[in-house]
Amino acid sequence: MLLGASYLFYGWWDWRFCGLLFATSLIDYLIAGRIAAEERPRRRRCWLWLSVGTNLGALGFFKYYGFFTDSVRAGFTALGLETSLPTLSVVLPVGISFYTFQSLSYVVDVYRGRLEPAKRASDYLVYVAFFPQLVAGPIERGSHLLPQFLRPRRFDPAWAAEGGRLILWGLVQKLVLADNLGRYFVDPTYDSPEGHGTLVLAFATACFAFQIYCDFAGYSNIAIGLSRTLGFDLMRNFAYPYFSRSPAEFWRRWHISLSTWFRDYLYIPLGGNRCGPGRQAFNLLFTFLVSGLWHGPAWTFLVWGGLNGLGVLPSLLPSSSGNSRSGGGPDEPPCGRGWLPSITDVVQMGGTFAFICLTWVFFRSETFADAWVVLTGLTQPENGLEELKSAGTISGYWSLLLAALLAGYLLWEWAARERPFPLSIGDWPVWVRWPVYVALGWTIILMYPQASGAFIYFQF
Numbered sequence: 073m074l075l076g077a078s079y080l081f082y083g084w085w086d087w088r089f090c091g092l093l094f095a096t097s098l099i100d101y102l103i104a105g106r107i108a109a110e111e112r113p114r115r116r117r118c119w120l121w122l123s124v125g126t127n128l129g130a131l132g133f134f135k136y137y138g139f140f141t142d143s144v145r146a147g148f149t150a151l152g153l154e155t156s157l158p159t160l161s162v163v164l165p166v167g168i169s170f171y172t173f174q175s176l177s178y179v180v181d182v183y184r185g186r187l188e189p190a191k192r193a194s195d196y197l198v199y200v201a202f203f204p205q206l207v208a209g210p211i212e213r214g215s216h217l218l219p220q221f222l223r224p225r226r227f228d229p230a231w232a233a234e235g236g237r238l239i240l241w242g243l244v245q246k247l248v249l250a251d252n253l254g255r256y257f258v259d260p261t262y263d264s265p266e267g268h269g270t271l272v273l274a275f276a277t278a279c280f281a282f283q284i285y286c287d288f289a290g291y292s293n294i295a296i297g298l299s300r301t302l303g304f305d306l307m308r309n310f311a312y313p314y315f316s317r318s319p320a321e322f323w324r325r326w327h328i329s330l331s332t333w334f335r336d337y338l339y340i341p342l343g344g345n346r347c348g349p350g351r352q353a354f355n356l357l358f359t360f361l362v363s364g365l366w367h368g369p370a371w372t373f374l375v376w377g378g379l380n381g382l383g384v385l386p387s388l389l390p391s392s393s394g395n396s397r398s399g400g401g402p403d404e405p406p407c408g409r410g411w412l413p414s415i416t417d418v419v420q421m422g423g424t425f426a427f428i429c430l431t432w433v434f435f436r437s438e439t440f441a442d443a444w445v446v447l448t449g450l451t452q453p454e455n456g457l458e459e460l461k462s463a464g465t466i467s468g469y470w471s472l473l474l475a476a477l478l479a480g481y482l483l484w485e486w487a488a489r490e491r492p493f494p495l496s497i498g499d500w501p502v503w504v505r506w507p508v509y510v511a512l513g514w515t516i517i518l519m520y521p522q523a524s525g526a527f528i529y530f531q532f
Contacts, residue, residue, distance in 0.1 A: 074221075074302075075194055078201040082167075089165040092130065097200040099126055100175045104182040104189040104196075116183060123179040131172045134164055136369045167207035169366060169532050173333055175200050178214035180337055187215050195221050202304075204295040208288070208529040210309040210329035217304070225303035234498060237509075238297025241495040244512050245290030249481060250528075251521040252474055253283040262436055265445045269452040277429050277446070280436050282478060284528055285314065288327070291527045293493065308402070312489045314428075314482075315406035317420035319383030322428060325402050330366075334359050345388070352388050357381040367435070367532050372443060376434040383427055405490040477519070 083090045103123045110116050178199070181187035190196035199218050205211075261268060261276035268276075292309035299306045313325035323331050342355040357378065364377020407417045437443035488494040497505055 074203075075198040075201065078198060078203040078206060081203040082201065082206060085166055086163070092165060092168075093171065093201060094197070096127060096130055096172070097175060097197050098193065099123070100179050100200075101190065101193050101196040104179050107179070107183050108189045120179065120183045124176065127172045127176045131168055134168055136365075164531070166530055170209045170211055171200050171206060173330075174211050174213075177211070177333060177337060178218075181214055187218075190214075190218060202299075204298040204302075204304075205306055208291050208295070208527055208532075209327075210292060210295065210307050211333050212306060212329070216307065220304050228303065230498065231303065232301045234496065235297040235300030237495040237497070238293045238300065238493060240297075240509065240512055241493065242290040242293030242297060243516055244481075245286035245293065246527070247516050247521060247524060248519045249474075249478060250283045250287035250290060251524050252519060253279045253286070253478075254525065255521055255523065256471075256474070258283055258436070262442070262446070265442060265449060268449050270450050273446050273449045274429075277433055277436075281314070281425070281429050281432050284432070284435075285310075286481075287528045291529065308492060311402035312406050312485055314425055315421060315486065315489060316424050317407065317417060318387065318424055319380060319427060320387035321406070322424055323380065323384060325406070328402055330363070334363055338362060349388070353385060356385060356388065360384065372434045372437055372440060375440075375443075376431050379431045379434070383431070407489075409490060411487075474519075477515070 079090050079093075082093060100123055103119050107116050107119045110119065178187065178196075182189050190199070195218065198221060199212075199214065202212075202217070257279040258276050261272060262280070265273065289310040296306045296309070307329055309328050311325040311328065313322050316322035316325055339355055339359045342358065343351055344355060345352055347355065360377045360381030361374060362377070364373045364375070364380075367373045367376070407413045407421070413421070433446050434443050437446060485494050488496070491497075495508075497508065500508075
């Protein structure tokens, strides 16, 4: 039933790509079975590389073929040479980057002996195509999600209630904050960044930082919540990332399923921290460059990944206490458990947020030219505060209301940062919980955007 529902869900977008999803999933299922049955190391490696080639080949064709041909053509043109490469207009299948990585991690884990292969094809097919997280994650591991399809499940009211809270919080993030910030502040500025000065561009960039966070974390919360209502536990994907005190800590709290995937299947196999300082730096920067390219076939994403790699690089240096300068992990509350942060925490959080916003310029800009216009504009003084007051496409009243909602959202996240999710309030009295639910529901209704856009990470 879940397999049929998942393929119906995916086919509702474009039924033709169900064949691609099915074919790549079936190939990996068969290859994993052969790897588990094969005892000769060389044959096992051959089967593994067949899976890697099949998955990355499909991903490369659909996602990077145009980028590759355009880059080669531009390179030849710069050398004064003419070249003729075939041009194809290829539709990018939704979610291909996510389900490719999920399927690939399964085959690698079977090869490493960390996971027994699925005995039935249907179990593995639904693991890859599970509809709540199919198109934008979290990117699950076979060792965590596959066994959940094999055990009996019964309806759990407590889990269903927690799932409902996650869905409600995700809708607030997406519909109240992300869509309104993007529609009224980010898009008008970034679509035509020329002529704006420091305040407007910095304001729009900060708005984009919260737009992409609320958009992607909102989807993840909806996916995790929907899965819990069905009796499945998906991994946590965000852990209050904008309260991080260093870029390294940020990347342990942001898109956790992808960060840990690159750590386990690229960074560590390259040598990780087991090498000398120079090789460690190379492994880290290469991993972040590949991560940037994973997000999109554009040089702007490559620069975005490289800048984040440079920001994380100091974490490899030992501190005076002998530990790496990396901050807390995702299971620890950011900035400790006190109510008020220290001055040092505030400075570190502010510096980290400013650095991350600078990298978001390349992520949001369509081209290098647009990114350069924004970066140079950030150095241009404003004509007083009038331009900032006129920024955006809604009235000052609605701007103040949206600002108040964003401030309230951040205060709520700060107060709830010791909980796994901001709305994990099942232990609160019912007479307190339900007014919160009603207030959030009415906020969604009153702030519902005129045109709700697709989730940003659908394009990846």
